[in-house]
Amino acid sequence: MIEIINLHKSFGGNNVLQGVNLTINEGESLAIIGRSGCGKSVLLKHIVALLQPDSGYVKFSGKIIQEMNQQELYEVRKRFGFLFQGAALFDSMTVEENVSLPLVEGNIKFSKTEIRKIVAEKLELVGLPNTQNLKPAELSGGMKKRVGLARALITNPDYILYDEPTTGLDPVMSDAIDDLIKDLNQKINVTSIIVTHDMFSVKNVADKIAMMYEGKIYFTGSPQELLSSKDPVIEKFIQRTGF
Ligand SMILES: Nc1ncnc2c1ncn2[C@@H]1O[C@H](COP(=O)(O)OP(=O)(O)O)[C@@H](O)[C@H]1O
Ligand SMILES: [Mg+2]
Known part of the structure; x- marks a missing residue:
């Protein structure tokens, strides 16, 4: 289990993460969505300590990764696969x-x-x-x-972090990558954390969605729950992205 607790991160005056709280359970296929530049990639990098938070922390199997020594961090990172953007x-x-x-x-x-x-x-x-x-x-x-x-x-790895896995691909290729993500999640039982703004892909692969908005996780739930939400911020997001 990964627990992200009250994570804050700024770059200069740019307050990107403003208290992110999120729990990721084993076996899940979680999509992190939100508009371009809202901090999805920054959040992903904190999970494997490629970035250090200003405050807050990430717990991996109950242990705070920001307090780990090099060896412990190495052991944790070995359990993650990271598919970088591009x-x-x-x-x-x-x-x-x-x-x-x-x-x-x-x-x-x-x-x-x-x-x-x-x-x-x-x-x-x-x-x-x-x-x-x-x-x-x-x-x-x-x-x-x-x-x-x-x-x-x-x-x-037990966890795979995907940063925009279908961005820049044509629809046929995107489908093939989505199928692969689903397959890996089911066949070899990895936990998938997928950052994406491809809403078609979200519906295809995610069993849980976390939506980022104004530096926080604004919503977590199933794709159906997101779609049927009457929250104006969510409704506007869905309209704009054609979810
Ligand atoms: N290393 C960095 N130094 C300064 N600013 C950064 C850095 N990484 C990301 N940012 C800024 O943080 C914000 C969120 O970026 P990012 O997480 O890449 O957005 P996205 O949700 O599109 O993945 C952006 O305004 C970006 O310019
Ligand atoms: Mg990004």
Whole structure:
């Protein structure tokens, strides 16, 4: 379980997070929505301590991550896969080198044969077998996202953080990525935390929605509850995004 408690974060005079409270349970598929620039990516980065809050904290399995030492933090981060906005692949590296990066950088030493086997397994899982030797320039946008996802899966995480996984993809590719997110959530039982402004995708993959507004979580509930809400702020958001 992840508990986000009264999280505050400002950049200069820009008060981005103004007391975010949110609980994420194991096995959930949670979508974090809100208008562009409202702080979704900033919130995601706090969950794995890539950013430090001004106040408040994040608890992982009951332990405050802001109080952890390097080793403890390393152990926690190993349990997370992070699919960054734009996939963030290294152009000069092959697919295999990109996907295996977390293994090569980790504390445990894997043999070349082991690495090859694990990479093949993850590429299979995201529907991209036999692409090990390709370079990112040879991949479509959807394939790049999949490679990024294979890399996020390489340490067998319990949680996957997706930052705008379908942004910039055509509808067919978006559907395929949505299906993959759903599949991973159900088949290998990962907890999914998906930041998105793709409302079609939200309806497809999320069983719970957290909506950010004015630096706080304004609403949590099911997609149906969001849709049937009579709250003016939510109604306006739904209208504008075509949810
Ligand atoms: N490292 C940073 N330094 C300064 N400002 C930042 C930084 N990261 C994000 N911000 C600002 O925080 C706000 C929220 O950003 P972000 O979380 O990326 O929004 P989104 O909801 O679109 O993901 C924006 O105004 C952005 O400019
Ligand atoms: Mg963002």
